[in-house]
Amino acid sequence: MTYESLPALMNTLTTINELAFPSAMQEVLEDPASDHALLEATRTGDHDAFAELVGRYRNQITSYIYRMTNDYDGAVDLAQETFVRVYRAADRYQRSYAFSTYIYRIATNLAISELRKRKRRRLVSLTGFFQPSDGAEPRELNPPDDRPLQDSELVDAERRTAVQRAISTLPEKYRAPLILRDVDGRSYEEISRILQTSEGTVKSRISRARGFLREKMRAYI
């Protein structure tokens, strides 16, 4: 075989491949229970498919936004807004990435917008009175109690509360990658897609976030 005949052979192979696996057939072969298929069905007006999607992701998204905002009611509202946006943009959805990446990106954007809104509003909260005005890190309001506790569950609950509070004091650019990595257990690659940054940036931010958190959680580690 000569080099000149190679392109012709490639064309023939492509044609055979298309004949064997036409794109329409590939869509048929797709798992009907996949996220993409459900969203496709939602686009055609299948409400049950959308309900299935909501059922798959409602807890994950609510929990993620709650970890980001530290406000349960607000997190539920934002989670609903996330699904509303998915439903509204179903026609424009592209299958470039996994659906989970897509929905987490929407949720992240909403959570960050909410955090920025809160900053602008400058809500006078109780914690605000105890925050130093010189820009230093806020002091821990609920310092660890050195007295022995009877119940180990209480200890765990207190630790979790302290962790959640410490996470909520992180800057938003460190908070999202840390939650996605250490709470949700997502890969660096997926996090970089969700946050639309490079993997190196994600790794660096997560490392810095852990450093901040370690300082805040020194009493528990």
Place this chain on the structure above:
Amino acid sequence: MRKINCNTIRRELDELDLNENCSAPASLHLRECAECLEFYQSRTKLRRLVGSLEMVGAPADFDFRLRARLANEKARAGYGAFAGWSLGVRSSVMAGLILVIGTLVLVNHWRNPPTSVLVGEQKTATAEPPPQIETKTVATAATTKVPVTVASGHQNMKVSGGNNFVAKFRARQAIVAKDFSSLSASRVRREESSMSTSVPTVFPIDTSYQSLRVSLDDGTGTWRTISLPTVSFGSQRILAKGSLSNQPTPKGIW
């Protein structure tokens, strides 16, 4: 050298999954370096602590509320293109539209003033007492564009043909140009203030044997004087012969 090595090892340890084993060089380094070992242990503990946060579930009525929200969205979509706009935005848009339309109307009015208003202005100018400098307006059927000098009070505004833009701009607002070809010529009267406007009267011309001189502005600021020949009628000549044969008719009727 050791510092760089520690940083490299720590970065590697930091990027590991929780249950993933570190590489052989890293393990070797951890045996030798107490600081890195402490770092590794504290980080692992922290990650376990953070990972211990449980998933916070959505409320039971999440689906119901979501359906209601979507139904509400659809109902709002019934408003069409203004669905997503709040009341304030809608009001602002309406106010802006009204402002734009009003501006357009004003600009249009300024560029093309309505004829009726100008005729009224002209009549007003005619009804006023004659100005100091007598300016007569003559319309002829052959003339398509006859410049008119508008008397404003007791002074005349003339349109000069110069290049002064401001003067042109002002004159554009003041001058009235009108096509008189379809109208009858205006009648020149004397002592209009003493005459009734409704009763047609004859206008005696004192200088019956003198030519009538009329000054016209051609619109570019140039004045042209036209002399009209003396007009007399047969009865006038008879009367003139009967009374004073050696004198020209002192007064004629024209």
